[in-house]
Amino acid sequence: QVPVLQTNNGPGLTGLMTIAAHLVRQAKKDQLLGSTAEEKAVVQQWLEYRVTRVNGGSSKEDTRIILKDLNMHLEDKVYLAGNIFTLADILMYYGLHHIMVDLTVQEKEKYLNVSRWFNHIQHYPGVQQHLSNVVFIKNRLYTNAH
Secondary structure: OOEOOOOOOOOOOOOHHHHHHHHHHHOOOOOHOOOOHHHHHHHHHHHHHHHHHHHOOOOOHHHHHHHHHHHHHHHHHOOOOOOOOOOOHHHHHHHHHHHHHHOOOHHHHHHHHHHHHHHHHHHOOOOOOOOOOOOOOHHHHEEEEE
């Protein structure tokens, strides 16, 4: 199902990325869309990935590929767009929550970079909202020993 936002002035907005970007601008939080042209492109890329791959993926194999892709990408990054927290992190967090909740301890350790990132995002002020806390074994997430 495609989300729709009915605004008071003008036509309704359709689509997750369109609505989210509109709300970010309305809240005057444009930095969530990226500051530089490169950051903006990376944020856009991850928003598209969220809509096409994460929303579209339903099989165990799709999930494995998504987690593997993200784990590689986050190997040397704090956030999806590098060193800044963006809308991509927020929407990816919401898109992955149902997957992360069901992962075993071993699977969370296999995707250590995703687990580290996810745990960081769920504790970011204002992000978690109504979603349940996903538990991670702290001593494994923050050491270099694999």
